[in-house]
Amino acid sequence: MALRRLSALTLLCHGVIAGPLGPQTLDARSAPQTRKLHGRFLHITDFHLDEYYKVHSSTDEDGACHRGNGPAGPYGAETSDCDSPSSLVNATFDWIAANLKDTIDFVVWTGDSARHDRDEDLPRNADQVLGTNTWLADKFADLFADDQGKGMAIPVVPNFGNNDILPHNILLPGPNKWFQHYAHIWRRFIPEEQRHSFEYGGWFHVEVIPNKLAVFSLNTLYFFDRNAGVDGCAKPSEAGYKQLEWLSVQLQFLRERGMKAILMGHVPPARTESKMLWDETCWHKYSLWVHQFRDVVVVGLYGHMNIDHYIIADSNDINFAAMTASSEFGARQAMEEEFSLQSASDYLMELRHNWAKLTPLPAADKHVSREGKRRKGKKNRDPWGERYHLSLVSGSIVPNYFPTLRVLEYNITGLEDAPVWRDTLRTDIRESDHPQKHLELRRYELDDIDTTIPSDTKKKHRKNKDSKKKKPPTHDPNLHIPAPPSTSAPPGPAYSPQPLTLTGYTQYFANLTHINNLNLTSNATTALDHNDSNAVDGGGQRERWRDSWWSLVPTRWRDGKHGGKKPAAPRPPEPREFAFEVEYSTFEDKVYRLDDLTVKSMVGLAVRIGEGGVFDERKGDVVSKEVWDDNDDDGDDDVDVEEDEEEQEKSDDGEDEDDDEEEVKTEKKKKKGGKGNKGRKGKKKRKQNKTWLHFLRHAFVCTLEKDELKELA
Ligand SMILES: *[C@@H]1O[C@H](CO)[C@@H](O)[C@H](O)[C@H]1NC(C)=O
Numbered sequence: 246m247a248l249r250r251l252s253a254l255t256l257l258c259h260g261v262i263a264g265p266l267g268p269q270t271l272d273a274r275s276a277p278q279t280r281k282l283h284g285r286f287l288h289i290t291d292f293h294l295d296e297y298y299k300v301h302s303s304t305d306e307d308g309a310c311h312r313g314n315g316p317a318g319p320y321g322a323e324t325s326d327c328d329s330p331s332s333l334v335n336a337t338f339d340w341i342a343a344n345l346k347d348t349i350d351f352v353v354w355t356g357d358s359a360r361h362d363r364d365e366d367l368p369r370n371a372d373q374v375l376g377t378n379t380w381l382a383d384k385f386a387d388l389f390a391d392d393q394g395k396g397m398a399i400p401v402v403p404n405f406g407n408n409d410i411l412p413h414n415i416l417l418p419g420p421n422k423w424f425q426h427y428a429h430i431w432r433r434f435i436p437e438e439q440r441h442s443f444e445y446g447g448w449f450h451v452e453v454i455p456n457k458l459a460v461f462s463l464n465t466l467y468f469f470d471r472n473a474g475v476d477g478c479a480k481p482s483e484a485g486y487k488q489l490e491w492l493s494v495q496l497q498f499l500r501e502r503g504m505k506a507i508l509m510g511h512v513p514p515a516r517t518e519s520k521m522l523w524d525e526t527c528w529h530k531y532s533l534w535v536h537q538f539r540d541v542v543v544v545g546l547y548g549h550m551n552i553d554h555y556i557i558a559d560s561n562d563i564n565f566a567a568m569t570a571s572s573e574f575g576a577r578q579a580m581e582e583e584f585s586l587q588s589a590s591d592y593l594m595e596l597r598h599n600w601a602k603l604t605p606l607p608a609a610d611k612h613v614s615r616e617g618k619r620r621k622g623k624k625n626r627d628p629w630g631e632r633y634h635l636s637l638v639s640g641s642i643v644p645n646y647f648p649t650l651r652v653l654e655y656n657i658t659g660l661e662d663a664p665v666w667r668d669t670l671r672t673d674i675r676e677s678d679h680p681q682k683h684l685e686l687r688r689y690e691l692d693d694i695d696t697t698i699p700s701d702t703k704k705k706h707r708k709n710k711d712s713k714k715k716k717p718p719t720h721d722p723n724l725h726i727p728a729p730p731s732t733s734a735p736p737g738p739a740y741s742p743q744p745l746t747l748t749g750y751t752q753y754f755a756n757l758t759h760i761n762n763l764n765l766t767s768n769a770t771t772a773l774d775h776n777d778s779n780a781v782d783g784g785g786q787r788e789r790w791r792d793s794w795w796s797l798v799p800t801r802w803r804d805g806k807h808g809g810k811k812p813a814a815p816r817p818p819e820p821r822e823f824a825f826e827v828e829y830s831t832f833e834d835k836v837y838r839l840d841d842l843t844v845k846s847m848v849g850l851a852v853r854i855g856e857g858g859v860f861d862e863r864k865g866d867v868v869s870k871e872v873w874d875d876n877d878d879d880g881d882d883d884v885d886v887e888e889d890e891e892e893q894e895k896s897d898d899g900e901d902e903d904d905d906e907e908e909v910k911t912e913k914k915k916k917k918g919g920k921g922n923k924g925r926k927g928k929k930k931r932k933q934n935k936t937w938l939h940f941l942r943h944a945f946v947c948t949l950e951k952d953e954l955k956e957l958a
Pocket residue numbers: 331332335
């Protein structure tokens with residue numbers, strides 16, 4: 246086994262390092278490489294291109310931006326449930342061409358390119374879904390074509406969304422016709438040696454930086470709870486199980502080659518007390534896998550939810566029993582696909598409550614933090630936060646809020662001159678006897694992988710009250726737990742700053758309200774023309790519903806902020822110039838104050854977002870606002886709680902203060918008359934909701950004003 250793997254690996258390295266064989270390769274090697282790494286890549290998701298979109302049509306459920314007379318803007322109907330016009334998609338590509346194309350190293354594209362199936366008058370068919378995907382794939386191929394126009398200049402890594410198949414959400418195990426179609430549609434993106442893997446399960450990976458970094462396109466529809474075509478990840482016959490086996494084997498290869506991996510997919514592993522998106526067996530196994538490969542995995546990147554946020558998974562939540570049982574664990578609801586503002590906000594509140602329970606990790610250079618002292622006696626066994634792992638979820642192009650996209654940056658210290666990805670698909674190299682394809686599908690007996698529980702996990706489980714439930718079912722021959730990092734391995738790029746660590750990102754958005762420049766009649770009553778059966782009684786709520794698109798009343802369809810209005814005059818639209826602008830940048834954001842996107846930094850931010858959000862252990866659930874207020878009373882009523890935005894933005898809680906914040910510190914001392922505990926707590930208390938509201942505002946891509954957010958939260 247070991248020998249076989251070794252020889253396979255050599256061949257695999259050979260295939261990858263050497264690239265196309267023959268004189269071409271030699272030319273390429275001797276010729277100076279023109280492209281260099283920039284340390285940036287694009288994450289773009291959820292286009293939902295709708296070829297039937299009609300400008301100035303109605304945004305209500307009957308119109309669906311397909312018919313009627315209403316406020317559908319020339320670049321899309323922001324804050325509504327309408328899908329994207331091709332003008333928005335074209336303008337997005339034009340903007341990327343003008344602003345990003347030449348400064349990024351690869352593209353992560355997490356699916357849902359086709360429109361929703363929401364209009365009964367225009368049901369989707371396979372030709373449309375595949376046609377839209379072909380159209381978009383061609384746009385990517387054209388935009389990132391190399392100079393000769395024969396291949397790709399940089400790699401684009403696509404992924405399926407739950408709307409890229411028919412009927413939506415239902416994807417049977419492969420091989421199937423969908424994979425065949427997409428293998429063709431994405432022929433320029435899927436490496437030749439991965440085609441068999443792709444056609445078998447819809448999963449593949451791309452070495453976006455040869456011998457350094459691979460992006461794994463996971464078929465999350467096999468993990469998705471709503472996919473009635475499969476059944477979780479416990480049974481070896483299941484597609485989800487097979488995908489995780491494949492992932493484990495591939496990540497082990499990367500580990501042996503000293504490489505790192507970015508995992509990406511459409512449906513994120515979102516899971517809170519009451520809500521989840523993935524089947525439980527898949528969630529627990531995936532979480533364990535990522536934990537075991539914490540030296541390899543850089544981050545997980547996802548889409549689907551349209552809200553900009555992130556997820557911190559805790560390996561202490563991993564339940565071994567839940568990996569093999571068709572689980573009855575917890576009473577979580579599968580999140581609706583129509584992710585209403587209210588359910589998004591409920592979900593985010595639950596995240597916040599979880600984050601309120603997190604303990605900040607010690608600053609790298611300060612081993613005795615205030616929190617450290619509080620946990621006196623316990624030595625910090627996990628200074629990097631390796632029990633956690635991170636998934637970043639970006640907002641969408643489809644303007645459920647505003648269209649948005651993300652440019653992530655990563656550390657390329659020492660990689661400035663590393664060989665870059667080159668398109669091998671356009672060359673003559675053929676799959677004939679490329680070794681890697683056999684590796685993709687081969688069933689491994691994982692006998693050389695340590696299936697015992699890694700010592701650190703063991704320790705945790707011994708401590709755990711319900712350790713019995715959590716013990717790995719050693720008798721289950723189908724559970725192949727990947728090996729943990731070698732004990733001598735330093736923390737991976739997700740944990741300690743090093744090459745390939747994510748250093749931050751810039752979130753861009755297009756303000757369609759500004760760009761569409763609609764001249765609408767404000768006929769307030771028309772918004773209520775169709776009475777919603779869900780509407781609640783009671784004047785206050787009713788008024789709010791009348792006045793705001795972001796109403797607290799869950800509606801099946803959102804008409805958007807202009808709902809019910811009509812163009813003032815039957816004249817052509819006069820949109821302003823389309824552009825994305827910076828929504829926020831983690832490099833500069835004064836509230837987030839992120840040095841990088843390591844788990845430690847993101848946990849630190851989560852702690853600040855969570856402050857003030859009290860989790861009720863008794864109820865084990867989100868607490869009501871009343872309870873929240875009660876619990877919030879921790880004896881420092883006398884602190885000054887007036888708003889002082891500027892100071893809040895600049896000030897810190899003292900643990901990760903930079904030198905250039907010295908001035909603020911001094912000012913703080915002056916104001917508080919020293920660093921008294923009370924003063925600090927008071928400061929925190931004032932700051933707490935600010936960070937939370939800031940986060941919430943970004944979750945909804947700046948479509949809500951502060952007072953609206955406060956009401957929602
Ligand atoms: C978008 O671009 C395509 C060509 O890529 C073109 O055929 C189409 O008309 C454009 N749509 C709009 C609305 O400009």
